[in-house]
Amino acid sequence: MLSTIKIYTTDLELGMFVSGLDRSWLDTPFAVQGFRLESHAQIEQLQDYCQYVLVDTLKSYQPEQALQSKLRNTRRRLPAERIFQGRDLRIYRDDSDFFQEQPLAEAALESLVDDLLDVYDKVSHGGNIDQIQLKRSVEPLIGSISRNPDACLWVARLKQHDEYSYHKALAVAIWSVSLGRELGLPRRDLRSLAMGGMLMDIGKLRVPTAVLRAERPLTGEEKKRVREHVVHGRQILAESGIHNQDVVDMIAYHHERFDGSGYPTGLKRDAIPAVARIAGIVDTYSALTSDRSYARAQSPSRAIRTLYEMRDVKFQAELVEAFIKAVGVYPAGSLVELSSGEVGVVVAESRTRRLRPKVMMLLDSEKRRLGEPRMVDLGLNPAGNDQQPPLVIRKSLQPGAYDIDLAAIELPAN
Structure with missing residues (x-):
């Protein structure tokens, strides 16, 4: 026994x-x-x-x-080298801290969103994707995430574009590249992940808007029309002369699931290309953490838990666990209540102590707004002594708790 x-x-x-x-x-x-x-x-x-x-x-x-x-009945875990055979994996190290990287990340994303809007506008009017422009556009993003992903993850959570599909495309690209960095994929593969993330739902431009924005359960025929966005996406890539296999695989198979329950072909396990398994995880995380016409957003930490519960069912466990390492147990933008009763928002994670991220304090223990937000690094064991235990996160909060508007938050000076 x-x-x-x-x-x-x-x-x-x-x-x-x-x-x-x-x-x-x-x-x-x-x-x-x-x-x-x-x-x-x-x-x-x-x-x-x-x-x-x-x-x-x-x-x-x-x-x-x-x-x-x-x-x-958990199977034996596979190393990343087995999942991504033939790819020259490497170890990334932080070459800048959050505050050094934050303005660079802001600039990279401001430029990229303009180019992304241009891509969607051209395709919506019957044009093609300029892949040379797109490759050039993603380079600053890849550089920022390679140096330190925290700043881009923070911006992805806070910068909400008026049009959901554009914001989602940008966020999925950031999360895909961050996961690729965690796995050690080389820079050329990070570029493919960024492009695939941004173009993942480009086929929805050929699905009727009324169907996509319906605030009611879809009919069987309407569900079929939505699922056809995968086919439309592949057609748009082909018409644009984009033949990068990783990008094609992300668009074609990001709705396939590890247990064979996905679409369009019901692929299972290793039959799903590895980059498409990445795409499925980040696409689902994006959906869970976004307000949609038919569902309210989950908190980032709740979405992480949901993904974890799906490991080796809907998604490969190794990749889910790598994603959690990449974005944190409490991802950037998570509203949290600390053991002191104070409320803050997670800004960046600790690479070594993932339950002790950097938190920007917003409310005091009585839930009153602070005159000036302040940064607390829980990894440094603040307030810990013989009489008082270290400050820790007590629980995560739902988006919008205590009427906190993340989009209106400005970082304090370092």
């Missing part, structure tokens, strides 16, 4: 005795090394901090057989 078993936090139930975490106890607000789950609030808090925990079968109120049924 096993006395301790590993259980994912999504499978926790009342009565289980948690004896270990997937991280240091010091990185969490839990005061003791071992406790029995007696409320759903405890489970939700564990889910905010951990992907899995260790459960003591002898101290739990449930029999071991019932606990064993919670164990997932």
Whole structure:
């Protein structure tokens, strides 16, 4: 009989005795090394901090057989070299900090959004994509993310364009390149990920606008019309003379799913090109974190948890886990409440202590607006001493909590 078993936090139930975490106890607000789950609030808090925990079968109120049924049949993890065979992977290091990179990221994205609008405008009027212009346009973005992705991730979350499809195209490109950087893909592949991200939904320009913006359940025929955007996208690429296989694969297969439940062809697992598996993850994350006609946006951290729950079902686990490493457990733009009761927004993650990002404080412990926002790096253990524990994130908040408008926020001077 096993006395301790590993259980994912999504499978926790009342009565289980948690004896270990997937991280240091010091990185969490839990005061003791071992406790029995007696409320759903405890489970939700564990889910905010951990992907899995260790459960003591002898101290739990449930029999071991019932606990064993919670164990997932997880396959052996593959290294990135196996997933991206034939590609010269490398290790990226931060060559600038957030405040150094932020103005460069702003400039790169301002220029890129203008070119992106031009691409969509030309295609919507029957023209073709200028791939030379597009390749040139994405270079500053790739350079910024290669040096330090935090600034671009911050801008992607806060800069909301009036037209959802344009904002989504830009955000998907940023998240795709950030994930590619985490995986160690070479610069030429990052360029392909950026182009594929921006063009992923270009085929929707040939789908009736009334169908795309319908605020009601779509009919079977209308769903078919929406799904045809994949075919339209491939046609637009072909008409524009774009034959980059990674870009084509991202457009063609970003709605395929690891378990074969996707479209247009129901591909499974390794039959889905690796870059398309990346595209599916970032496309879904973008949808989850955006307000659409039929659904309210989830908080970034809730969307991360949703993706994690889909690992090895809808999406390949290794790539989901790499995405979480790339954007953080609390991605940039996440509204969070700290253990002090103060409220802030996550600006950048810590590469080594992912539960301790940089946070811009906006509200005091009484939820009153601060006269001047201030930056706090939770990775430096602020306020930690013998009398007072370190400041930590207590919970994530829904977008718009306490009437906080992220688009109106300005960074304080460094």
